[in-house]
Amino acid sequence: MSADAFRKTIALLASAGLLLSLGACSGSTPSSAEASSSASSSETKRNQSVADDGSSDEKPSAQVSKEPDLKVPEGSALDVLEQLPVKGRAPKTGYARDQFGPAWSDVDHNGCDTRNDILNRDMSDKTYKANTHDCVVATGVLNDPYTGKRIDFTRGQDTSTAVQIDHVVALSNAWQTGAQQLSEATRTQFANDPYNLLAVDGPANQQKSDGDAATWLPANKSFRCEYVARQIGVKKKYDLWVTQGEHDAMKNVLSSCPTQQVPTDGGVVTPIEVQESPEPAQTQEPAPAPAQTQEPTPAPAQQDENVYYKNCAAVRAAGKAPLYRSDPGYAPKLDRDGDGIACE
Incomplete structure (x- = not known):
């Protein structure tokens, strides 16, 4: 192999190693889009989990229960x-x-x-x-x-x-x-x-x-x-x-004995005093009323028209005061209030 061919082979091998290294880095580090998608999916799953089991980090508010009033048995x-x-x-x-x-x-x-x-x-x-x-x-x-x-x-x-x-x-x-x-x-x-x-x-x-x-x-x-x-x-x-x-x-x-009854009344019994019935009273025939004797009606006194009194002083001097309307010597002038009695 010539020296020129050897150098080309070495260069190709170096390029191939570099590509392999870059590919490994790309597979181990997720992209930002993938990271965002993964985080969103995780949050969705967490929310789904809360919805499914009904639990949450917040404590439910306490419910105030009112105790029922003491039931009062009738007649207790x-x-x-x-x-x-x-x-x-x-x-x-x-x-x-x-x-x-x-x-x-x-x-x-x-x-x-x-x-x-x-x-x-x-x-x-x-x-x-x-x-x-x-x-x-x-x-x-x-x-x-x-x-x-x-x-x-x-x-x-x-x-x-x-x-x-x-x-x-x-x-x-x-x-x-x-x-x-x-x-x-x-x-x-x-x-x-x-x-x-x-x-x-x-x-x-x-x-x-x-x-x-x-x-x-x-x-x-x-x-x-x-x-x-x-x-x-x-x-x-x-x-x-x-x-x-x-x-x-x-x-x-x-409250500790709500069924307790009022004790039976053993009150005082006042005896009834039996009174003997009195014997019926004998009825007595009423005595006849005595015959009433009627007194003869006296004849009205005749007024002496000749009696005259100048004034009440004269009536008193004669010992006749007071004078009534039917008395001799009565005169309206002596009866100032007209009540039928003069020289009162």
């Missing part, structure tokens, strides 16, 4: 509570215990006072004071609803106060929520109504005093629903109202 204590008027507390002016009659009267006329009636009802294992016809409780056992504890009761000067009779709706509270308007007889019944009375732990009763549900509730939480339900029943029975605070406290207690 909650239902009766909503029937009571809600008013402010009236003044305590004029309140005294004797406004509700003598303490522990025997209103049912069973021969036993109200305190012992309630002890008999609420206690077990009772014994009685001799010669009281099983009325006066001497000993007994009370399962106290206010504290949940057992109390062994013994009647005595220093021990009887261990068990006291509580007015579930206190008398003072009743006075300030409508009892002022009740008759004295109805207030006496209220104070002795077994429906409003419970035998309870003495210290707990003293702690309660005249508080309502807004200021005092039994320590025994399992009894609270029945306690406020009884207060509601008593107020309904006697047409009393509740204060707003009292209403809200009762509703709060009953």
Whole structure:
């Protein structure tokens, strides 16, 4: 091979190597159009993915759900509570215990006072004071609803106060929520109504005093629903109202026991006094009226036309004042006001 041919061959080989190198670079680096197309395709796929699975980077706004109101069963204590008027507390002016009659009267006329009636009802294992016809409780056992504890009761000067009779709706509270308007007889019944009375732990009763549900509730939480339900029943029975605070406290207690019923009314039963029918009165024939004797009509007095009085002074001097129209000597000139009576 000549030197000239050798140089041409080398030049061709160099050109071929250069072309191969340029082709490799062109295959590894995409064009700007291809890059743009690829980016657009990637964004489209990402958007398609979001649309398909419903997810996104933004958090959905929180939905506020309102809790449904407490459903009030018809006939429940909650239902009766909503029937009571809600008013402010009236003044305590004029309140005294004797406004509700003598303490522990025997209103049912069973021969036993109200305190012992309630002890008999609420206690077990009772014994009685001799010669009281099983009325006066001497000993007994009370399962106290206010504290949940057992109390062994013994009647005595220093021990009887261990068990006291509580007015579930206190008398003072009743006075300030409508009892002022009740008759004295109805207030006496209220104070002795077994429906409003419970035998309870003495210290707990003293702690309660005249508080309502807004200021005092039994320590025994399992009894609270029945306690406020009884207060509601008593107020309904006697047409009393509740204060707003009292209403809200009762509703709060009953929210944990919405089906709680108002206790059955075991109220005072006033016996009907049977009165013997009086014997029919004998009808007596009326005595005939005595015959009326008719007095003879006196003849009208004849006027003495000759009687004359110059003036009233003359009438008075004659002792004839006053003169009537029918009297002798009457003259219109003496009767200035024309009433038929002269020289008055």
